[in-house]
Amino acid sequence: MSQGSSATYDLYVVGGGINGAGIAADAAGRGLAVGLCEMNDLASATSSASSKLIHGGLRYLEQGEFRLVREALGEREVLLRKAPHIIRPMRFRLPHNPKLRSAMVIQAGMLLYDRLARRTTLPASETLNSDSATPLRPEFNKLFEYSDAWVDDARLVVLNAMAARQAGAVISTRTQCISAAREQGLWTIRLRNVAEGNERVVYSRALVNAVGPWVSRFYNHQLKETAPKQVRLVQGSHIVVPRLYSGDEAYILQHSDRRIVFVLPYEGRFSLIGTTDLEHETTPETISITQDEVEYLLMVVNNHFLQQLNKDDVVHSFAGIRPLVCANTGPAQKASRDYEFSLDDDQGEAPLLSVFGGKITTYRKLAEAALNKLSPYFCDMRPAWTADTPLPGGDFSSPAELLESFSQHYPWLPEELKQRYCRSYGTLSQQILLYCQQLSDLGQHFGAGLYQREVEYLIEQEWALTAEDILWRRSKLGLHMSSREIKALQEYLQKRTQACIRELIEAEQQ
Incomplete structure (x- = not known):
């Protein structure tokens, strides 16, 4: 990827749900220069509103969806190994x-x-x-x-985005794709920062439309084309x-x-x-x-x-x-939960891959299939790799052993908090607990076991910005906190943002 005023990627993904994050992670791990934009928070739509299941779909057997069920059941075992924390x-x-x-x-x-x-x-x-x-x-x-x-569905999305970033991808949340057009063998992609309103342009050899429910509308609004199919x-x-x-x-x-x-x-x-x-x-x-x-x-x-x-x-x-x-x-319950792709290019250049459908259980196979579709355009792309590589925080042998390790290294940590850290962050918990020797080292307690150190970690490492991001997607602590406690968190985040703005202004004036 070039480092000039406008970045050029091999692959740019629009959509920060499970399919977009999964494709970005797979592509970055295969050696491609990858960018991803999401107009809201990661997993802010369909991918955080599931039934939280990794399953084959027992009822799909009645509908004769044997291939989908077999693939999903195979993925169930793969994902249990990849992400035993979530x-x-x-x-x-x-x-x-x-x-x-x-x-x-x-x-x-x-x-x-x-x-x-x-x-x-x-x-x-x-x-x-x-x-x-x-x-x-x-x-x-x-x-x-x-x-x-x-499965903790929203955290599955975030961990895939983190895996993509670890492999070199640039993840841009609160960033909307407002247009995309083919120009001289590349995609010219115009992006807008949702909070600040400023715009920028990036370029990419290939574009992936993974915006879920908006997949067909993306053609009409961003591409100014007719969608090949509807959902x-x-x-x-x-x-x-x-x-x-x-x-x-x-x-x-x-x-x-x-x-x-x-x-x-x-x-x-x-x-x-x-x-x-x-x-x-x-x-x-x-x-x-x-x-x-x-x-x-x-x-x-x-x-x-x-x-x-x-x-x-x-x-x-x-x-x-x-x-x-x-x-x-x-009936809607009889409609397929399978996925399909639409792929087109301009005389062998600037391919566009659009993702229609899909379910959270098969996201990894979908991503693998998407990269296989794009492989003719990237001859030096490395082979598939995600089946045997843990997601961030999942590099431990068993939840019981991880919990025992936490008990030995952090004996001062309350049992309920220790268990939540293990099942939410796995070994990533060590980043939250770094240099902590006692409970007070975790900083301000907002309620329900949410401490300042965890909030700072989520902002710095997991793209969280708002109380909603923290309480309903990075965790489900919103179920356990009072309105007074939530307000205290909101005030902390507001003061933190104001302090960051002051620092930026002072830096520019020097």
């Missing part, structure tokens, strides 16, 4: 409702799920009989149990309620409309319930959970669990847009 195994229990699917059909599906998977650490599926300790209503006396995994925008919403049961297992609930709803242990004291499939008719920016979705999720849970919920039990909710590759016909 991805962990989880057992799922499916209460049997004979009115919807026979036991024989479900058992056959479980067997196929196990056979399609390359399991090295996860146990096989089994059939269980319900007991008196179950949180379910008595009519659900048979359960089918299988393995999948849970179907489907809203998926989730609610968070106080913990419904004490076990570590998750539940997958069937409903009479043939949809399924997950109930997952979430952030210690809560349960996460989702998701819905609602056609989204407006722009991706205008999204929020509807009252009908809340009532639907509560109804499905109340049909299965002894503990009954009402709207007052909902402590948090979020909604995201899934860009699905399919025609706008048929």
